[in-house]
Amino acid sequence: MSLHIYDTSTRAIREFVPVEAGRASIYLCGATVQAPPHIGHIRSGVNFDVLRRWLMRSGYDVTFCRNVTDIDDKIIRVSAEEGVPWFVVAERNQRAFTWAYDTLGCLPPTVEPRATGHVPEMITLMERLIERGHAYASGGDVYFDVRSYADRYGSLSNQKLENMRGAGDTDDESCKRDPRDFALWKGEKPGEPTWPTPWGPGRPGWHLECSAMATKYLGPTFDIHGGGIDLIFPHHENEIAQSQAAGDGFARNWMHNGMLKIGAEKMSKSLGNSLLIPEMVQKVRPVELRYYLAGPHYRSSIEYSEEALQEAAAAYQRIEGFVTRAAEVIHDVDADAPLPQAFADALDDDLGTPQALAVVHEVVREGNVALSRGDKEAVARLLAETQNMLDVLGLDPRSPQWRGAGSDLTPVVDALVAVALEQRKAARERKDYAAADAIRNQLAAAGITVEDTPHGARWELSH
Secondary structure, eight states: OOOEEEETTTTEEEEOOOSSTTEEEEEEEEEEOSSOOBHHHHHHHHHHHHHHHHHHHTTOEEEEEEEEEOOSHHHHHHHHHHTSOHHHHHHHHHHHHHHHHHHTTOOOOSBOOBGGGOHHHHHHHHHHHHHTTSEEEETTEEEEOGGGGTTTTTTTTTOOGGGOOOOOOOSOGGGOSSTTOEEEEEEOOTTSOOBOOTTOSEEEOHHHHHHHHHHHHHOSEEEEEEEEGGGIIIIIHHHHHHHHHTTOOEEEEEEEEOOEEETTEEOOHHHHGGGBHHHHHHHSOHHHHHHHHHSSOTTSOEEOOHHHHHHHHHHHHHHHHHHHHHHHHOOOOOTTOOOOHHHHHHHHBTOOHHHHHHHHHHHHHHHHHHHHTTOHHHHHHHHHHHHHHHHHHTOOTTSHHHHTTTOTTHHHHHHHHHHHHHHHHHHHHTTOHHHHHHHHHHHHHTTEEEEEETTEEEEEEOO
């Protein structure tokens, strides 16, 4: 079976056939950086990171472009409220997003373009649209003429033009030929940043920037465009219209992840303040938070609760426990070992992470049985399968991301604990059990759990 994904534009699961054999190109609508990210924002990053990793594991050379919207109405509003330049707001929040992506183990994008760095490409795109009769300048703004594309506009969101309302992206509707026309470029306003264009100074419209950046880095036709389901209309609908009206094929497949909700209410800035990433990684470890976000199917909604978060953390710890114990017996893992077919089939079926994780847990159960009976050959095979599956999901507890590789204190802690365990072993050998228990209690007070196994004492940081 090859990869099949649900394409929003056709509302069907389709086989993934790349534009260029052996290569996969992905554009993900990234952050609008008016505020730091909550887990609803970062879910998209985790979902598409799993997609990217699976494509890489399947042999594709992946180009992954994730943009940053660093100028828009919201950023300007925050700038005015705080009395700081717009670029200060954008820069600090982009750093917060980058930290969050990195903390949850998302691979860095191949390229991460900012909107403000691509105004020349936007001007070129507007010129092409005006020449083709699909856009017009009015009152310092530039608008896309929706009626010029009426036969196809609304195909992504499955709407008819006559049932749509105005875009609502300007206070001056008199500048538009039709209320449904949307702004490609917004003319100069007092106190706002501007860039020069043939139609006067102003700043980009939200939709225009993504079309310009996607085609610059991925070409006029590329494989996958992704984002949250809330972006289908108007953002992605408008991207398709302006790109294809200009003559580009644009995205072949559209993938949208579901929302994160509290109860029946969509995640919003006000609800998300208590679920910002720095606060969430105080509740559970980053790898456990990634497990929580990657576990549900990417198209499903997540109903957030503390109970569900802790259940996800406990489930991950069961996997981690097997890997840790098995690694004490098997030191060299075969990174090229084949993945279980059921795991591969699950991910090939529209990135079915729930079914894929079910396979992981089944292999872990088999591995624990093999450990208990001392079957090293089976343990070696099952550990390799587990780690290789977890690598695809970005969840391998032995990877540098989660082991804290590069930390100057890691070898120091290892050495100190080893000394303490040697002292405890010596105390037990001379039957000084009070001293041995005292060492174990001191380690526990420092957050280190000691477990006696047939292969000797092992330790881990308390969760």
